[in-house]
Amino acid sequence: MPEHLPKILVVDDELENLSALERLVRGKFDMKGMQYPESALEEVEKNDYQVVVSDLRMPKMLGTEFLALLAKKKPFISRVILTGHTDTKDILEAINRAEIYRYVTKPWDNEELLTVLQQAFTHHLLLVKNQELIQELKEKNENLSSKEKELSNLNRTLEEKVQERTNELKQANEKLHELVMTDSLTKVYARRAIFNRFNEEIDRASRYNRPLVAAMVDVDNFKSFNDHEGHVLGDEALKKIAQTFLTNLRKSDAVGRYGGEEFLIVLPETKIQSAKEIAERLRINIEKLVFQGQKEEAFLTVSIGLAAYPDHGKSSEELLAAADHALYVAKQRGRNQIVSEKSHGTFFIKS
Secondary structure (H helix, E strand, C coil): CCCCCCEEEEEEEEEEHHHHHHHHCCCCCEEEEEECHHHHHHHHHHHCCCEECCCCCCCCCCHHHHHHHHHHHHHCCCCEEEECCCCCCHHHHHHHHHHCEEEEECCHHHHHHHHHHHHHHHHHHHHHHHHHHHHHHHHHHHHHHCHHHHHHHHHHHHHHHHHHHHHHHHHHHHHHHHHHHHHCCCEEEEEEHHHHHHHHHHHHHHHHHHCEEEEEEEEHHHHHHHHHCHHHHHHHHHHHHHHHHHHHHCCCEEEEECCCCCCEEEECCCCHHHHHHHHHHHHHHHHHHEEEEECCEEEECCCEEEEECCCCCCCCHHHHHHHHHHHHHHCCCCEEEEEECCCCCCEEEEC
16 A cells, blocks of 8 residues: 555445445555444554544444443544434534534445545644644744844844745635535535524524524435436536526525535525525526536436525524435425415415
8 A cells, every 4th residue: 555645544434335335445645444443543642544434323422422422532533424324413513513524424426425535634734834834823923932133133124034834824725715615516606605604694583583504415316326327417417506596596595515415594674485485596597507428418316405594493403404304395295386384284386
């Protein structure tokens, strides 16, 4: 194994998953697989890893607990959750407690997972560079304090050096901020960033007694499209759909990639009737999009579930659950339509 490959530790109690991941990353990452989180904590003390991937549900220790302990021991290791469980509560716990970099669901898409791992490695390098710059500035400041008598002679050179290091630190922070905030494929908010924005808007709606609507959007039959046309054209389709969202939403609205082909849209200062009109405009515009397939033109549609604050929930967990349920109903009723939660049952618009 070449020494220069990024080192990745994968913790999963299922040997089949470890074997599949080892085959996937061979030649791209130096991977070590382990079944037990307790042993993995000892391993990271002995060897340097840039990325750690953990299953969420394991017999003796949850992935969130393991990664939270890891964050205390090795804060600059990029942490990724890989699991088949997509419960909103588990997702929020993983984000908030373990401060994970990304959350990837099983079964994973190989190309997407490789991209996430490469981005996690870049994220690690930026964190280390950021810390090095901070430490370097700290050491220089301490050194300057001990040499106050020489300050007048060194002042000009020092200002140039401080400015240079400050610019480097600013650039590193900007790159880190962009990496954390933006989904690399679609250029909309990344999962963690849209959750943060969602909670901010809920707080604002609660404080000023204002309306808000959450919309869960799923691209209909995307897996079949992706399998038939290939991942490259599938990625292009997701980018085109995301751009349609950005074009047709207001500046005050926010859209993020929830995972795979699902998107979360936050509509502040919006009542449910207006949200339905916005959602219908999005549905129609996406329905009209022409996607270039390998042999002929192709078309995609979206299903949308809506949930309003405070009627359908007063927290991000409650609103996401309500919107997700409405989306499920839209799928069951034939896709390419909008369903909105009501306090008692559901009502919907169908094209």
